[in-house]
Amino acid sequence: MKINCPLSRLPLLIFSLLCFLCFASPSFAAPPHHISYTVTVADTANKRYRVTARAEGVTEATISFALPAWSPGWYVLTNAYKNIENVTATDGDGKPLLVTHPDKLTYKVTGGGKGDVILSYDLRAIDRDPDAVGPGATGGRDYGFFAPYLDETNGFVPGPASLTYVVGGKSVPCSVTYKVPEGWKIASANDPGADNATFTAKDYDSLADNPADLGKFDRYDRTIAGVPVSVVIVGASGRSHRKFTEACWKIAEAGIRVIGGGKSPFPRYIFHFRAPEVTVGIAGLEHLNSTVITLPLSAIRTADPDSLSVIAHEFVHAWNVKRIRPDKLGPFDYTREVRVRDLWWLEGVTDYYAPRILLEAGLVSQDYWRSYMAYTIGLVQNNPSRKRVTLETASLKAWEGRSEGFDGLSYYEKGLVVGLLLDIEMRRVSKNRVGTDDLMKTLFSETDKRGQGYPEGEIERTASRLTGSDLTAFFDKTLRSTTELPLKEILESAGLNLIFAALSIPDFGIDVNTLTPTAEGIRIGSLIKNGPAERSGLKEGDILLAVNGKNIRDIDGTIFGDVSQDQDIALSIRRDNVTRSITLTVGEKKETAYELRLIAEATPLQKAIRTSLIGRAISDSAGTPVGAFQSP
Ligand SMILES: [Zn+2]
Incomplete structure (x- = not known):
């Protein structure tokens, strides 16, 4: 869903994932030779994973582990560190070691000496909890790809918010093993081992980049340009995915042809889709060999061009941003903001290619x-x-x-x-x-x-x-x-001739960038001062439950539908745990519409x-x- 606007055809937000490079300093005299992680589905009722990070071949008495302060591609410092609880450490023989917590991101383990050092912690996995990722910076928005998630049937593990790296040892080879309940599947675009539960990468940045879907989901595989390309869909079982998956493969084929000259830069690719009950628009985050996209169920059914354009955008990122990337970002620093001049190219030009890929794929x-x-x-x-x-x-x-x-x-x-x-x-x-x-x-x-x-x-x-x-x-x-x-x-x-016309569009006076899906409905984060919503009595923080008598979960498409100026919309909202009725009178906004002839x-x-x-x-x-x- 997104706020209706006659011209609104673009996704609300598309996130970028910037590059990864090796972290050169500070470094150990001799860093561990390998880091192996395990992520165990420990407690689905209380939404907890148990994670271990085993540094192998430690040669120094002290070793530090740290969680990234941000997820590459999303230029916001997060609160993901708050999800780590019950931290312990042992040596390779199981002997407890002293863990201190010098700052919010770092865990320092002392007394290990030679051999292995294992850091263990519980990982709280509630991705829709605003506090889990960072309400201050994001207005509490999360799209299901920045924070870990777990419930009775599904889990999601994004590396930067889940796996602590070894400070100064980020460039050594890594592996991660997912331990899941009987019958659960695992999908990740890192290099899979024979058991398909262990995945390896040449360093932490690569390992953390590709996330994992765990649990029950639909998966479709096809070989495109000699490379396996998979579509994983969480939350839309029992429906036909044929049209949608065909569109994804056409996008992959066109992307590899147009951007890659017929050659894919990745050994495999996974489109991870999730269709939660309540969504606000469509959003995606790119990864090295994959992308995670949250979208409404209607998009999977219709495979509409605006949803496909987000998929194409994310796929182009497999080249532009993931591989064509500024060295300004390296050494890749997870501890603070990293600034680059070229986001216009890395994001804007990526989006310039999105409709072109759809056109080349014969989809529009x-x-x-x-x-x-x-x-x-x-x-x-x-x-x-x-x-x-x-x-x-x-x-x-x-x-x-x-x-x-x-x-x-x-x-x-x-x-x-x-x-x-x-x-x-x-x-x-x-x-x-x-x-x-x-x-x-x-x-x-x-x-x-x-x-x-x-x-x-x-x-x-x-x-x-x-x-x-x-x-x-x-x-x-x-x-x-x-x-x-x-x-x-x-x-x-x-x-091409650029022409324009004056245009009136419906105005609701709601800042669409602050809409947040919640368990009940959609939370309105911010209103335009003295706009139609505020004049109608809506307040910031109100949760939208129903529109013209229709439950927000059952609305398929834009939230307010096709409306015009002065039309009244009956809203049901929740404020301070009380359900209220409010009539929103639609206003009018004057804009200039453009057309290319x-x-x-x-x-x-x-x-x-x-x-x-x-x-x-x-x-x-x-x-x-x-x-x-x-x-x-
Ligand atoms: Zn992007």
Whole structure:
């Protein structure tokens, strides 16, 4: 579900997972040679795992274990450390060792000497508990992929919030064994052992990256481009998944073809889907060889393009962010905020490719691609923050902006638009010889060859090098200034005409970014001051139970449905444990809608660029009929 808006076609949030690199310091004189973890489903009623971290071949008297303060890809410091309880330590013979807790993340074990040291702890696994991940920074939102989870039938283990690393020993090989009740399955994209319960990785960052689904779920496997690609669905058993899984495999095939040139960079890939009873929109988090996506049941049934675009976005991340990554993030520091300038590229350009992958997969029409671009242009152009925040600032201050941007400017949205303009500009100056496809492939092959992330400024330098033109002025303007984007002139180079129209859209006065699913319904975190919701008597913290008599769990699609200005919506809400009825009168918001039309009399170069962006068929079609739109 998401708040209804006639133009609302994009996911509410898409999370990024940034790179992993080895942590070089501080280091042991000789670190342990291997770390092996066990995660045991210990107490489903009380939602507790028992975790052990065994450092093998310890040579020093003191060793420290620490839990990451954040999950890569989500630029928010979390409270995940609060889930660790009952910590003990022993040596390899079971002799108890002294554990101290010098700071909230770290456990220091003393007295082990030579041999193995084993840290054991209970892991509280209640992912919907706001306190479990960080209410201060997130408004209590969790999508089922940042914190561990456990119930009678299912478990979820995300590495950074579950497994403590050995301080100074993060680069040694690791393994994790999941001990689950009889009949439970295990799905993780790390390297599986013969028992399919133990998984290995070359270091902690890799091991912690791919999470595990445990328990009862549906799983479908197919080989795509020579690689096993699996779809795991939790919470939607007994329904047909055929259309949805086919769409996932088409996305995988198109992604490997378009981004990877036919070659997959991973040995296997798992799409982990979960469809909880109450959801707010669709959101995903990418991993090295997998992604975790929370979505409404309706999305699994309909495989609608907007849901598929999130899946495509996450799949593109298997290259862009997971492998094409800035070295600024390495050594990968889990103890504090890590800042990079390129989230516009890592997130925004990833999203630029999402509708393109769907188009290449034959899942959407070319009109969808154009409307996706035009809609996102509208999000940027209707947003006053574009006049006060640069794209680069939005990247650097992601930690202050809930991992979406800064001060209202989203690096997803403006980054996508700049990606579109960059693709066209590269093609214009190179006479359509190179574009962002080439930039993506070059960045991938160079980071792959180097075995580490790219240095700062590499994207801009590589774009200029590939085109043979100095693109500094383009980047200065689009990334480091707040002047209006040169939309019209650059889009025209691709034979695309940007037109707009005034638009009235329903206004509810609710900040959709603060909606949180709860056990009962949807919690409203924040209201727009003096907006329709506040005027109707809604308060921050109210839990929405029913809309026009329909239970929120039974609403399939947008929360408020199709409504117009001045219409009354009957809401049932819970406040202070009392159920109340409130009538919300819908208001009106004026915005500008954008549309991308094809220029019929395009030059051969304009047509060639357009074809490179969206394929031949669209370039030959005349576009949609003229309505209320006009040329700026
Ligand atoms: Zn992303």
